[in-house]
Amino acid sequence: MCTEKSMLVVNGSFPGPVIRVQKGDTAYVTVHNNGTYNVTIHWHGVMQPRNPWSDGPEYVTQCPIPVGTSFTQEVILSEEEGTLWWHAHSDWTRATVHGAIIIEPADGSNYPFKKPDGEEIIVLADWFDGDVMTIMDTGLITGAAFTESTAFLINGLPGALYNCSASGMYTFYSTP
Known part of the structure; x- marks a missing residue:
């Protein structure tokens, strides 16, 4: 990844x-x-x-x-x-x-609510190792299932399981 x-x-x-x-x-x-x-x-x-x-x-x-x-x-x-x-x-x-x-x-x-103290933009996406158009074309030609994404991304980074996300990574958790 x-x-x-x-x-x-x-x-x-x-x-x-x-x-x-x-x-x-x-x-x-x-x-x-x-x-x-x-x-x-x-x-x-x-x-x-x-x-x-x-x-x-x-x-x-x-x-x-x-x-x-x-x-x-x-x-x-x-x-x-x-x-x-x-x-x-x-x-x-x-x-x-x-x-x-x-x-x-x-x-x-x-705002229709109290103005927040801060703001953080989070964009969710998928990562595909291959060229996305080639993946689509291959699936359409062969009739096979499309290749699944390799990773889910938050602001372009794949998360804690990958070393390339060490800086700027988001972690979501709940507290009891």
């Missing part, structure tokens, strides 16, 4: 960058597809009222962004507030292209 591989990511980071906005904002995100597969980005949990062409489901509401091209997505945040996530919505590219969206309250308003 503690190996490096070439994979599709955003701005060189895995998971991708955190997007911070406020309730009621409209964000413009330009996707430059420098990968080897067509891709779309879906804003999970964002309603996108009357704006399906920037919602991300490939061939459902949006055409994929071809390799070597760019597309600016208009992300309309109407009623959303809190922590959501964005991810690729093209085949298995979501396994490597994803990140958090933090939607703060609009100016002049507060």
